[in-house]
Amino acid sequence: MKQKTIYSCQQCGLQSPKWLGKCPDCNQWNTLVEETVTVARKGGRTVPLRSESTPVRLAEVSASDEDRLHCGIAEFDRVLGGGVVPGSFTLIGGDPGIGKSTLLLQAAGSWTRCGPVLYVTAEESTRQVKLRAGRLGVVAEDLYLLAETSLETVLERVRELKPAFLVVDSIQTVFTAALESAPGSVSQVRECAGRLMHLAKGEGIPTFIVGHVTKDGSIAGPRMLEHMVDTVLYFEGDAGHPYRILRAVKNRFGSTNEIGVFEMKDVGLNQVPNPSELFLAERPEEAAGSVVVPAIEGTRPILVEIQALVSGAAYGNPQRKAMGIDSNRIALLVAVLEKKVGYALLAQDIFVNVAGGVRLAEPAVDLGIVAALASSHLNRAIDERTVLFGEIGLAGEVRAVSHPELRVKEAARLGFNRCLLPAGNLKTLDQAKGIQLIGVRSAAEALEDLFN
Ligand SMILES: Nc1ncnc2c1ncn2[C@@H]1O[C@H](COP(=O)(O)OP(=O)(O)OP(=O)(O)O)[C@@H](O)[C@H]1O
Numbered sequence: 001m002k003q004k005t006i007y008s009c010q011q012c013g014l015q016s017p018k019w020l021g022k023c024p025d026c027n028q029w030n031t032l033v034e035e036t037v038t039v040a041r042k043g044g045r046t047v048p049l050r051s052e053s054t055p056v057r058l059a060e061v062s063a064s065d066e067d068r069l070h071c072g073i074a075e076f077d078r079v080l081g082g083g084v085v086p087g088s089f090t091l092i093g094g095d096p097g098i099g100k101s102t103l104l105l106q107a108a109g110s111w112t113r114c115g116p117v118l119y120v121t122a123e124e125s126t127r128q129v130k131l132r133a134g135r136l137g138v139v140a141e142d143l144y145l146l147a148e149t150s151l152e153t154v155l156e157r158v159r160e161l162k163p164a165f166l167v168v169d170s171i172q173t174v175f176t177a178a179l180e181s182a183p184g185s186v187s188q189v190r191e192c193a194g195r196l197m198h199l200a201k202g203e204g205i206p207t208f209i210v211g212h213v214t215k216d217g218s219i220a221g222p223r224m225l226e227h228m229v230d231t232v233l234y235f236e237g238d239a240g241h242p243y244r245i246l247r248a249v250k251n252r253f254g255s256t257n258e259i260g261v262f263e264m265k266d267v268g269l270n271q272v273p274n275p276s277e278l279f280l281a282e283r284p285e286e287a288a289g290s291v292v293v294p295a296i297e298g299t300r301p302i303l304v305e306i307q308a309l310v311s312g313a314a315y316g317n318p319q320r321k322a323m324g325i326d327s328n329r330i331a332l333l334v335a336v337l338e339k340k341v342g343y344a345l346l347a348q349d350i351f352v353n354v355a356g357g358v359r360l361a362e363p364a365v366d367l368g369i370v371a372a373l374a375s376s377h378l379n380r381a382i383d384e385r386t387v388l389f390g391e392i393g394l395a396g397e398v399r400a401v402s403h404p405e406l407r408v409k410e411a412a413r414l415g416f417n418r419c420l421l422p423a424g425n426l427k428t429l430d431q432a433k434g435i436q437l438i439g440v441r442s443a444a445e446a447l448e449d450l451f452n
């Protein structure tokens with residue numbers, strides 16, 4: 001064994017033999033920190049996942065989608081792509097206090113249906129976890145708690161217990177004695193995650209690790225870990241709303257951008273199987289500036305309300321603020337409304353909000369944003385049983401989007417009776433029951449239909 005001093009960037013994980021003021025990789029200043037690593041003299045790092053591994057024909061590998069375990073919370077399983085894959089390694093990131101431990105403890109409780117679950121709590125004592133379990137109503141005979149921060153002990157206990165699932169809360173607080181750097185530093189996080197992954201793949205134990213994300217990202221954790229793991233889930237939410245969204249941002253076993261919706265209650269997280277109803281529950285009636293769009297999250301359509309407020313700027317530069325939508329997109333759509341439809345919006349303050357704390361990233365909501373802006377500008381409400389979707393190009397044209405049939409179906413299911421959609425999509429759709437479909441070619445044509 002040999003001691004070696006290296007400098008590693010806490011931002012991106014770059015390693016350098018000497019200290020540098022600025023990381024040449026991620027260009028951040030003052031992020032290189034001295035770390036001591038002990039290296040085994042003969043390349044111990046190149047151990048294969050299975051020592052007896054030999055090439056096999058693809059056809060001879062026995063694995064099918066039926067192997068997935070379906071013993072957890074349905075919304076959680078959905079985000080993972082329909083159940084947990086044996087041996088998969090999943091990272092769950094999220095802001096402090098958003099409910100990561102709550103979610104995993106509830107999930108661990110239901111996973112015990114498949115066998116023993118080991119929950120390693122490196123941040124809290126077993127008593128604290130017990131109190132939380134009491135509050136959440138988690139009673140599981142086969143749920144084992146281990147308050148331990150030493151990775152070596154964790155690995156040993158896992159080998160003894162042979163659990164069906166392993167949870168490590170959190171990866172920043174466990175550390176290995178093989179490295180001298182502090183828990184939470186890049187090399188510790190990388191080494192611990194690497195060894196846990198080795199265990200997960202080797203023994204076929206699905207493993208879930210919690211990773212912290214700090215505001216300025218000063219602790220290199222999840223960002224760098226994202227490359228190593230099979231699945232990255234983000235647990236998001238807004239402090240002002242009880243809704244929490246579990247979002248897959250990387251998934252080797254399913255669609256990304258699949259979401260699971262939960263509601264945080266004092267008795268824990270409740271699944272929300274019909275998010276559309278929830279997001280529309282508080283919709284104001286006959287209000288100008290409010291419109292409903294059928295958005296697609298992963299494979300699931302969700303109806304959400306977009307609100308816009310256009311009002312004369314009091315002084316100085318007009319403000320453009322957006323919550324839940326990229327503000328550059330709003331700037332573009334305002335410019336289209338100016339130039340192609342002829343609205344005078346230059347001197348107006350513009351605010352756009354997606355109700356319920358949802359984030360919309362797909363361009364299919366463009367037409368909805370334009371309609372909400374126009375509705376607020378004209379101070380005329382849009383018929384409350386109308387929905388609309390479509391991408392808007394710079395020439396003001398409405399372009400076809402993906403999954404029109406899912407969007408129309410979800411809107412019809414919730415009692416909407418008119419749907420404005422891209423003419424290009426209308427051609428491919430059969431007339432649906434109970435909902436009138438109107439194809440539009442341009443933003444101006446859509447607004448003409450809505451307000452005349
Ligand atoms: N007694 C309670 N009643 C209602 N809600 C509670 C109660 N205790 C905790 N919560 C909710 O649970 C959240 C904390 O959950 P949890 O500890 O699972 O978060 P976390 O993401 O694991 O946080 P950390 O990053 O600190 O580990 C709180 O923000 C709060 O909303």
Ligand SMILES: [Mg+2]
Nearest residue numbers: 100101123169
């Ligand atoms: Mg926690």
